[in-house]
Amino acid sequence: KKYVYSFEEGKKEMKSLLGGKGANLAEMSKIGLPVPPGFTLTTEACIHYIEIGEVLEDSLKESIFEHLEDLEEKLDKKFGDLEDPLLVSVRSGAVISMPGMMDTILNLGLNDQSVKGLAKKTSNPRFAYDSYRRLIQMFGNVVLGIPGYEFDNYLEDKKDEKDYDNDTDLTVEDLKEIIQDFKDLIKNRKNVEFPQAPEKQLLMAVKAVFSSWNNARAISYRNHNDIPHDLGTAVNIQTMVFGNIGDNSGTGVAFTRNPATGENKVFGEFLLNAQGEDVVAGIRTPKDIEELNNLMPEVYQEFIEVTETLEDHYQDMQDIEFTIQEGELYLLQTRTGKRTADAAVNIAVDMEEEGLIDKETAVMRIDPEDISQLLHPNFKEEELEKADLLATGLAASPGAATGKVYFNSEDAAQAAADGEDVILVRKETSPEDIEGMVESNGILTSRGGMTSHAAVVARGMGKCCVAGAGDIQVDEASKKFFVDDRVFNEEDYISLNGSTGEVYAGVVETTDAHLTDNFKKIMNWSDEYRTMGVYTNADTPNDAQVAVDFGAEGIGLCRTEHMFFDSERIISVREMIVADSKKKRKKALDKLFPYQKDDFKGIFKVMQDKTVTVRLLDPPLHEFLPQNERDIQKLADQLRIPITELKRIIDELEEMNPMLGHRGCRLGISYPEIYKMQVKAIISAALEVKEEEGYEVKADIMIPLVGSEKELSILRNDAIEIADELLENASVKIDYSVGTMIEIPRAALTADKIAAQADFFSFGTNDLTQMTYGFSRDDAGKFISQYLDQEIFAKDPFQVLDQEGVGQLVEKATELGRKEKPDFKIGICGEHGGEPSSIEFFHKTNLNYVSCSPYRVPIARLAAAQAAL
Ligand code: PEP
Numbered sequence: 129k130k131y132v133y134s135f136e137e138g139k140k141e142m143k144s145l146l147g148g149k150g151a152n153l154a155e156m157s158k159i160g161l162p163v164p165p166g167f168t169l170t171t172e173a174c175i176h177y178i179e180i181g182e183v184l185e186d187s188l189k190e191s192i193f194e195h196l197e198d199l200e201e202k203l204d205k206k207f208g209d210l211e212d213p214l215l216v217s218v219r220s221g222a223v224i225s226m227p228g229m230m231d232t233i234l235n236l237g238l239n240d241q242s243v244k245g246l247a248k249k250t251s252n253p254r255f256a257y258d259s260y261r262r263l264i265q266m267f268g269n270v271v272l273g274i275p276g277y278e279f280d281n282y283l284e285d286k287k288d289e290k291d292y293d294n295d296t297d298l299t300v301e302d303l304k305e306i307i308q309d310f311k312d313l314i315k316n317r318k319n320v321e322f323p324q325a326p327e328k329q330l331l332m333a334v335k336a337v338f339s340s341w342n343n344a345r346a347i348s349y350r351n352h353n354d355i356p357h358d359l360g361t362a363v364n365i366q367t368m369v370f371g372n373i374g375d376n377s378g379t380g381v382a383f384t385r386n387p388a389t390g391e392n393k394v395f396g397e398f399l400l401n402a403q404g405e406d407v408v409a410g411i412r413t414p415k416d417i418e419e420l421n422n423l424m425p426e427v428y429q430e431f432i433e434v435t436e437t438l439e440d441h442y443q444d445m446q447d448i449e450f451t452i453q454e455g456e457l458y459l460l461q462t463r464t465g466k467r468t469a470d471a472a473v474n475i476a477v478d479m480e481e482e483g484l485i486d487k488e489t490a491v492m493r494i495d496p497e498d499i500s501q502l503l504h505p506n507f508k509e510e511e512l513e514k515a516d517l518l519a520t521g522l523a524a525s526p527g528a529a530t531g532k533v534y535f536n537s538e539d540a541a542q543a544a545a546d547g548e549d550v551i552l553v554r555k556e557t558s559p560e561d562i563e564g565m566v567e568s569n570g571i572l573t574s575r576g577g578m579t580s581h582a583a584v585v586a587r588g589m590g591k592c593c594v595a596g597a598g599d600i601q602v603d604e605a606s607k608k609f610f611v612d613d614r615v616f617n618e619e620d621y622i623s624l625n626g627s628t629g630e631v632y633a634g635v636v637e638t639t640d641a642h643l644t645d646n647f648k649k650i651m652n653w654s655d656e657y658r659t660m661g662v663y664t665n666a667d668t669p670n671d672a673q674v675a676v677d678f679g680a681e682g683i684g685l686c687r688t689e690h691m692f693f694d695s696e697r698i699i700s701v702r703e704m705i706v707a708d709s710k711k712k713r714k715k716a717l718d719k720l721f722p723y724q725k726d727d728f729k730g731i732f733k734v735m736q737d738k739t740v741t742v743r744l745l746d747p748p749l750h751e752f753l754p755q756n757e758r759d760i761q762k763l764a765d766q767l768r769i770p771i772t773e774l775k776r777i778i779d780e781l782e783e784m785n786p787m788l789g790h791r792g793c794r795l796g797i798s799y800p801e802i803y804k805m806q807v808k809a810i811i812s813a814a815l816e817v818k819e820e821e822g823y824e825v826k827a828d829i830m831i832p833l834v835g836s837e838k839e840l841s842i843l844r845n846d847a848i849e850i851a852d853e854l855l856e857n858a859s860v861k862i863d864y865s866v867g868t869m870i871e872i873p874r875a876a877l878t879a880d881k882i883a884a885q886a887d888f889f890s891f892g893t894n895d896l897t898q899m900t901y902g903f904s905r906d907d908a909g910k911f912i913s914q915y916l917d918q919e920i921f922a923k924d925p926f927q928v929l930d931q932e933g934v935g936q937l938v939e940k941a942t943e944l945g946r947k948e949k950p951d952f953k954i955g956i957c958g959e960h961g962g963e964p965s966s967i968e969f970f971h972k973t974n975l976n977y978v979s980c981s982p983y984r985v986p987i988a989r990l991a992a993a994q995a996a997l
């Protein structure tokens with residue numbers, strides 16, 4: 129099997145074999161960009177290496193050395209040469225980019241002898257010894273597993289001792305001392321010598337990168353980002369170019385457009401006289417890419433041209449790593465740049481307008497889940513004016529976050545698990561902080577730039593982040609931070625504005641998001657492509673209005689029970705429940721009627737000509753009754769019945785399994801007058817709104833929890849009787865229909881018979897999931913996390929539709945319903961109606977619409993368009 133490919137042999141389409149980095153290095157070589165020569169060990173080589181117990185087979189080693197010989201020929205240098213050694217880098221390259229997760233070793237091939245040769249050959253001993261120092265440091269950390277901070281702390285102490293500000297102040301003599309001390313450190317910690325044989329260095333490095341596929345932080349990143357664990361990583365071995373030769377050398381990272389805002393302008397940072405990781409690590413503060421224009425105008429010009437070539441070629445925003453070696457530009461990586469949702473939208477629309485991509489591509493470019501970032505709140509302007517501004521850092525990832533400060537990942541994660549709002553405050557973050565970052569509302573660092581770990585990872589997560597707020601001094605050990613003479617302790621509140629970089633003391637209140645023109649464009653384009661309708665689940669005029677503003681085309685579920693909890697009317701609801709005769713119940717319901725009618729009028733007015741699907745009462749009655757002794761006593765007094773009597777009624781209503789008990793249409797069968805009152809209220813409200821406002825009100829009455837067609841036919845006939853009587857006496861006409869939810873497996877399996885009694889179906893996938901799996905919605909939380917941990921479930925089935933099981937019932941019921949009535953209207957109103965992968969499934973199943981909570985409406989519009997494209 130071919131496990132090694134030279135860059136000439138690869139191309140961008142070979143990503144799954146060569147990893148993202150390898151495939152793109154090959155592609156860039158192919159289109160003539162300046163890429164240092166190299167070769168790639170495939171992801172299959174990694175998988176094989178892991179399968180056979182983490183060993184490198186002889187055949188693979190041979191292949192590596194053959195390719196190394198090719199490099200030697202190309203560069204006319206020898207690996208391990210004592211006078212002019214060929215040096216290489218070894219880097220991981222996963223198929224799906226995993227920033228900061230995997231490991232890199234630079235300057236491989238140097239040893240005690242060849243470092244002297246390099247110093248002489250380049251007439252630059254400082255450079256040679258600095259390179260060797262870096263090799264030993266990275267090798268000690270990545271390959272031998274000594275914590276990076278041991279080396280970093282040593283360097284810091286050394287600089288303090290010598291009173292230096294920068295790494296670049298270290299002299300050759302200092303470096304020689306450091307090299308010796310680093311070698312001793314390795315010996316002390318690991319009881320091995322730093323290997324002098326370049327071949328040995330290379331093979332150990334390759335092994336370390338392959339093995340790092342399964343290190344804890346890589347696994348955690350994959351878990352968080354839904355990346356499969358069996359992809360493996362490629363390894364790239366590439367000839368070194370050096371950014372640390374002097375002040376006409378440097379290294380940097382850049383995006384072809386601004387990754388935070390999407391602005392069409394190259395955005396990046398670089399450091400002079402520095403190598404690889406210095407920029408990302410946030411150790412020195414990098415310079416803005418535009419400054420390169422002053423320092424090396426020709427290189428800058430060439431670089432700008434390269435960014436244009438790359439965007440034209442890849443037709444997407446690129447994230448580039450480059451090195452300048454003595455005035456020569458080299459590219460070390462390109463990949464699709466991660467961006468905020470805001471930037472994603474702006475870039476997609478701009479590129480469409482520039483003619484680089486078409487509308488379909490623009491719509492496909494945006495991750496529906498990311499849309500929620502745009503719908504999320506900002507700080508209130510008025511509040512900001514009086515807010516206590518502490519410092520301003522970089523606007524690394526937009527949004528607004530408030531919470532209590534914690535100073536390490538573990539404390540942050542623990543506090544979040546205890547239900548606290550958390551802001552993680554660090555000097556800078558590293559991959560070890562991932563868990564705390566995931567759990568925090570926002571992240572604040574005092575060091576590092578826009579491409580520092582904190583900034584990159586937070587943007588990827590869509591999490592608010594302010595980076596490099598230099599006015600803040602963080603003392604992680606004592607869990608404090610200082611701003612001038614003020615001290616902030618663990619659990620103090622702060623607020624972060626990730627869109628401006630501002631940091632405030634205390635809590636700052638937030639407002640709803642505003643929608644930009646570009647966002648509206650993407651939404652309108654989505655509407656051109658999608659074939660499914662997008663409705664909303666809304667129980668109040670206010671929710672309905674929010675949803676309409678987000679583009680909802682109707683209400684797919686108005687849950688009426690929430691209306692019953694209003695403090696004024698709950699007493700009538702309770703009176704109705706404890707009534708011991710039809711007459712008394714009727715009396716209580718008469719009191720409720722005007723409230724219900726007003727509820728519906730409010731909603732119809734907002735929805736105007738759009739369909740409003742109202743579900744009749746669903747939950748078991750005991751949910752409306754008081755629980756504790758004091759409230760029971762109070763209710764007994766209010767209703768003027770003895771407390772013993774009330775307690776008896778409450779006991780009677782108590783159920784063993786309320787979710788499977790006396791609820792939904794079963795209540796309608798037992799107490800027909802409840803549903804009758806609700807139907808009367810719906811139809812009366814519709815008639816009045818039509819009369820008063822002139823809207824073409826459309827009322828869909830929906831009966832929940834039906835399991836047999838008989839239940840439905842009885843309740844439907846009752847409803848029609850009431851509605852038609854009201855319509856007969858009315859001066860206007862309205863459209864109404866009576867349908868049902870499909871949320872019980874039996875209903876799905878007998879959907880043809882049920883369809884005969886219904887004007888429409890709406891899948892209640894929450895209950896359908898509960899009943900298909902046979903676990904209760906209210907109790908499943910206790911064990912679902914274990915199921916996810918043990919990978920029994922890939923996803924929580926209450927969030928992401930179980931297409932294999934529950935999905936079959938959806939398909940079956942749709943097929944049977946449409947067999948009975950070919951043009952039958954079918955929708956879905958469970959939580960899954962706002963989840964992109966489920967929406968794709970509903971599209972394939974030919975449903976007419978999905979209905980979801982107001983804030984998910986834009987997500988659903990986009991996901992439905994993507995499903996259709
Ligand atoms: C459902 O069961 O999916 C549904 C939408 O109804 P509820 O969540 O109110 O039971």
Ligand code: MG
Binds near residue numbers: 832871892894895
């Ligand atoms: Mg339900």
